[in-house]
Amino acid sequence: xxxxxxxxxxxxxxxxxxxxxxxxxxxxxxxxxxxxxxxxxxxxxxxxxxxxxxxxxxxxxxxxxxxxxxxx
Amino acid sequence: xxxxxxxxxxxxxxxxxxxxxxxxxxxxxxxxxxxxxxxxxxxxxxxxxxxxxxxxxxxxxxxxxxxxxxxxxxxxxxxxxxxxxxxxxxxxxxxxxxxxxxxxxxxxxxxxxxxxxxxxxxxxxxxxxxxxxxxxxxxxxxxxxxxxxxxxxxxxxxxxxxxxxxxxxxxxxxxxxxxxxxxxxxxxxxxxxxxxxxxxxxxxxxxxxxxxxxxxxxxxxxxxxxxxxxxxxxxxxxxxxxxxxxxxxxxxxxxxxxxxxxxxxxxxxxxxxxxxxxxxxxxxxxxxxxxxxxxxxxxxxxxxxxxxxxxxxxxxxxxxxxxxxxxxxxxxxxxxxxxxxxxxxxxxxxxxxxxxxxxxxxxxxxxxxxxxxxxxxxxxxxxxxxxxxxxxxxxxxxxxxxxxxxxxxxxxxxxxxxxxxxxxxxxxxxxxxxxxxxxxxxxxxxxxxxxxxxxxxxxxxxxxxxxxxxxxxxxxxxxxxxxxxxxxxxxxxxxxxxxxxxxxxxxxxxxxxxxxxxxxxxxxxxxxxxxxxxxxxxxxxxxxxxxxxxxxxxxxxxxxxxxxxxxxxxxxxxxxxxxxxxxxxxxxxxxxxxxxxxxxxxxxxxxxxxx
Amino acid sequence: xxxxxxxxxxxxxxxxxxxxxxxxxxxxxxxxxxxxxxxxxxxxxxxxxxxxxxxxxxxxxxxxxxxxxxxxxxxxxxxxxxxxxxxxxxxxxxxxxxxxxxxxxxxxxxxxxxxxxxxxxxxxxxxxxxxxxxxxxxxxxxxxxxxxxxxxxxxxxxxxxxxxxxxxxxxxxxxxxxxxxxxxx
Ligand code: HEM
Numbered sequence: 030x031x032x033x034x035x036x037x038x039x040x041x042x043x044x045x046x047x048x049x050x051x052x053x054x055x056x057x058x059x060x061x062x063x064x065x066x067x068x069x070x071x072x073x074x075x076x077x078x079x080x081x082x083x084x085x086x087x088x089x090x091x092x093x094x095x096x097x098x099x100x101x
Numbered sequence: 102x103x104x105x106x107x108x109x110x111x112x113x114x115x116x117x118x119x120x121x122x123x124x125x126x127x128x129x130x131x132x133x134x135x136x137x138x139x140x141x142x143x144x145x146x147x148x149x150x151x152x153x154x155x156x157x158x159x160x161x162x163x164x165x166x167x168x169x170x171x172x173x174x175x176x177x178x179x180x181x182x183x184x185x186x187x188x189x190x191x192x193x194x195x196x197x198x199x200x201x202x203x204x205x206x207x208x209x210x211x212x213x214x215x216x217x218x219x220x221x222x223x224x225x226x227x228x229x230x231x232x233x234x235x236x237x238x239x240x241x242x243x244x245x246x247x248x249x250x251x252x253x254x255x256x257x258x259x260x261x262x263x264x265x266x267x268x269x270x271x272x273x274x275x276x277x278x279x280x281x282x283x284x285x286x287x288x289x290x291x292x293x294x295x296x297x298x299x300x301x302x303x304x305x306x307x308x309x310x311x312x313x314x315x316x317x318x319x320x321x322x323x324x325x326x327x328x329x330x331x332x333x334x335x336x337x338x339x340x341x342x343x344x345x346x347x348x349x350x351x352x353x354x355x356x357x358x359x360x361x362x363x364x365x366x367x368x369x370x371x372x373x374x375x376x377x378x379x380x381x382x383x384x385x386x387x388x389x390x391x392x393x394x395x396x397x398x399x400x401x402x403x404x405x406x407x408x409x410x411x412x413x414x415x416x417x418x419x420x421x422x423x424x425x426x427x428x429x430x431x432x433x434x435x436x437x438x439x440x441x442x443x444x445x446x447x448x449x450x451x452x453x454x455x456x457x458x459x460x461x462x463x464x465x466x467x468x469x470x471x472x473x474x475x476x477x478x479x480x481x482x483x484x485x486x487x488x489x490x491x492x493x494x495x496x497x498x499x500x501x502x503x504x505x506x507x508x509x510x511x512x513x514x515x516x517x518x519x520x521x522x523x524x525x526x527x528x529x530x531x532x533x534x535x536x537x538x539x540x541x542x543x544x545x546x547x548x549x550x551x552x553x554x555x556x557x558x559x560x561x562x563x564x565x566x567x568x569x570x571x572x573x574x575x576x577x578x579x580x581x582x583x584x585x586x587x588x589x590x591x592x593x594x595x596x597x598x599x600x601x602x603x604x605x606x607x608x609x610x611x612x613x614x615x616x617x618x619x620x621x622x623x624x625x626x627x628x629x630x631x632x633x634x635x636x637x638x639x640x641x642x643x644x645x646x647x648x649x650x651x652x653x654x655x656x657x658x659x660x661x662x663x664x665x666x667x668x669x670x671x672x673x674x675x676x677x678x679x680x681x682x683x684x685x686x687x688x689x690x691x692x693x694x695x696x697x698x699x700x701x702x703x704x705x706x707x708x709x710x711x712x
Numbered sequence: 713x714x715x716x717x718x719x720x721x722x723x724x725x726x727x728x729x730x731x732x733x734x735x736x737x738x739x740x741x742x743x744x745x746x747x748x749x750x751x752x753x754x755x756x757x758x759x760x761x762x763x764x765x766x767x768x769x770x771x772x773x774x775x776x777x778x779x780x781x782x783x784x785x786x787x788x789x790x791x792x793x794x795x796x797x798x799x800x801x802x803x804x805x806x807x808x809x810x811x812x813x814x815x816x817x818x819x820x821x822x823x824x825x826x827x828x829x830x831x832x833x834x835x836x837x838x839x840x841x842x843x844x845x846x847x848x849x850x851x852x853x854x855x856x857x858x859x860x861x862x863x864x865x866x867x868x869x870x871x872x873x874x875x876x877x878x879x880x881x882x883x884x885x886x887x888x889x890x891x892x893x894x895x896x897x
Contacts, residue, residue, distance in 0.1 A: 061895070
């Protein structure tokens with residue numbers, strides 16, 4: 030059984046993935062049901078979908094908070 | 102055998118083998134698919150790519166990472182054995198930034214010389230109306246190669262200057278990623294080779310801009326040039342990652358942003374532009390290559406493509422590229438002027454910020470190149486406005502140099518002479534281009550003035566200025582001054598007539614023109630000017646070679662400069678600084694009593710106090 | 713903090729900055745390709761395009777980002793078994809993604825060949841992306857080779873961090889490519 034700190038991070042991973050999948054499904058519904066004029070929505074959804082990956086998975090904030098060796 | 106130990110020899114042998122392997126496999130595949138075995142385009146393309154990978158491996162470029170994967174002890178690779186002569190490191194995969202800087206500079210000078218020779222041959226043809234000895238196609242191939250090789254030479258030259266100077270100027274022992282740095286350099290020799298093979302392989306008559314549809318039909322030489330410039334592009338992308346990281350993370354303690362020499366600011370701006378925009382020309386050239394090889398339809402209207410797309414992508418790089426070419430040169434001018442005027446650089450902060458200003462302005466200006474290419478009407482006004490925006494930071498710099506020289510104790514040694522030529526010529530280059538004279542020699546004279554003023558003359562100033570630091574010997578000052586005279590006169594005799602020619606209707610990229618236009622005389626004058634420039638370069642090389650071997654030994658700081666690189670021995674020690682210096686003040690405190698840029702604890706020479 | 717530790721931290725922030733700059737540069741490569749798609753084809757999309765398949769492989773790639781994240785987190789806490797398992801999952805999912813792209817390509821050759829308008833942008837975008845996936849897979853593979861056992865520790869796992877970041881970047885690129893190719897109309 031992983032230790033508590035790690036468990037928290039793993040749980041966070043599931044939450045992020047859940048959000049990403051939800052966004053994908055929304056995108057897919059928008060793209061397949063609405064016949065035209067959808068690109069603004071899709072752009073917004075893509076941007077919203079990219080951010081969690083950049084923030085939670087790639088830790089982009091390490092760039093401006095270089096406080097410890099391997100932080101969140 | 103020592104010979105085999107030389108990285109470049111191994112690289113060439115293994116690379117040739119790899120290239121043969123790549124071509125062989127492609128031909129077998131083609132036979133398997135029921136095609137004719139030999140088709141020049143695809144077979145040589147695969148051969149080139151595989152060959153380059155093998156060559157890098159043979160050179161030892163991947164040794165460290167392969168060792169990492171196989172978990173060998175991570176000892177630092179020793180590029181050259183102690184038993185080898187000292188020049189061997191310049192022909193091997195050496196990771197010291199000073200070696201790499203010199204490699205870049207020598208390659209750059211070689212490329213520039215070859216490109217100059219191409220143009221001198223072409224000028225002989227154009228010096229009189231009528232076709233003398235070149236066919237129009239060969240003429241255009243020579244001019245196109247002259248263009249693209251010169252620009253590659255410029256990119257290599259600025260990379261060379263930045264590589265040698267950046268770590269020294271910020272008080273670091275090397276670049277952030279030394280191995281990546283070496284790879285950036287070693288990507289360029291194959292590019293040079295491809296450029297050289299381009300002419301025998303049929304050349305390309307498209308101009309250096311490689312516009313489709315012409316470039317889709319041009320001979321094999323086109324393909325070699327596309328791959329070559331793609332390599333140069335990646336070299337500069339990887340290089341700029343290195344420069345930015347080094348400058349942001351490895352400055353000596355005490356060196357706040359506003360204590361950095363202006364050359365460092367110029368490097369930041371240049372690297373930012375390169376990092377982002379080189380991708381556009383890379384993808385544009387790659388798309389041309391793919392369309393030529395596989396028949397994808399980017400630029401072919403019949404397949405749903407659009408030729409204008411290329412021009413957009415291409416100029417999205419090439420407009421900012423103008424600033425990539427000149428920013429380091431302007432940085433060099435800002436370094437040299439205060440030293441030889443014995444006064445602080447006027448308006449330091451404004452000059453520092455203006456480098457970034459030029460960079461960001463340059464990002465928006467690309468559209469004005471679309472003037473002649475059918476851009477939407479409503480976009481023209483904003484783009485004209487942004488073109489002016491770049492003029493403001495440029496003006497700030499020029500004003501600062503003049504104000505620095507004003508009432509200074511000016512020492513007219515060779516570097517300073519070149520700087521003065523650079524400023525004058527750069528101002529000539531500022532004369533604007535109008536819609537009517539697009540595609541005439543006016544344009545040719547205009548951009549040569551910008552490039553000579555923003556790159557060639559500053560680079561010459563830089564070489565004369567830092568030569569003692571690099572080699573530990575002084576250049577011959579008398580020969581240097583003669584070289585400066587011939588070079589400057591040569592420049593004026595070449596390009597002033599070209600402005601006149603442009604106004605009188607001489608079009609560019611033509612081998613022949615109507616005798617009735619009466620352009621023959623001025624064209625002859627321009628050719629003579631071109632050969633004078635060639636003669637000047639000869640003087641320059643004689644001076645370099647002779648002084649490097651027999652010049653008087655140089656002291657650590659012959660020009661009494663305050664920046665860091667002059668506070669270590671000439672040439673600098675292997676690791677630059679035995680102890681890391683402490684930065685305590687502005688780099689340009691000339692004439693201010695007690696002013697100091699840096700303290701170097703426990704070094705053999707105390708940093709000079711200059712007044 | 714001892715001097716040695718400070719140096720290690722500095723090396724780490726240097727490497728991170730370098731990697732992010734590389735990612736920035738690469739983003740402009742993909743940006744250029746997306747622009748090409750809209751410039752040449754506007755928002756046109758052939759009806760033969762297999763939207764469900766595109767959706768499924770997008771999901772696969774997202775899932776592989778999760779496993780990569782789990783792998784990195786595990787090694788940060790010294791759980792090597794979990795780390796290796798998750799990186800292996802990531803590898804498998806990446807290969808599955810490439811298989812999906814392969815199926816797409818096979819269909820594409822029939823309905824919109826490379827020499828047609830949509831084919832040109834479709835094959836270029838997916839091709840460039842697949843190339844990045846491939847390099848990412850090779851890099852991930854070097855992390856789980858048998859010889860690497862016991863190599864990465866909570867104190868020193870930059871190689872894992874860097875490669876996993878690159879893998880996430882490949883995923884982010886796809887987040888933009890998928891709607892651009894499959895969904896706009
Ligand atoms: C001896 C010195 C040089 C001479 C005599 C010279 C002369 C010329 C001439 C006459 C042309 C136009 C040919 C035509 O359109 O028919 C040309 C084109 C060009 N030159 Fe130079 N040049 C010299 C040095 C340089 C340098 C140092 C650079 C760059 C740093 C440079 C970059 C270019 C470029 C980019 C073109 C455009 C090529 C094209 O039209 O595709 N040249 N040069």
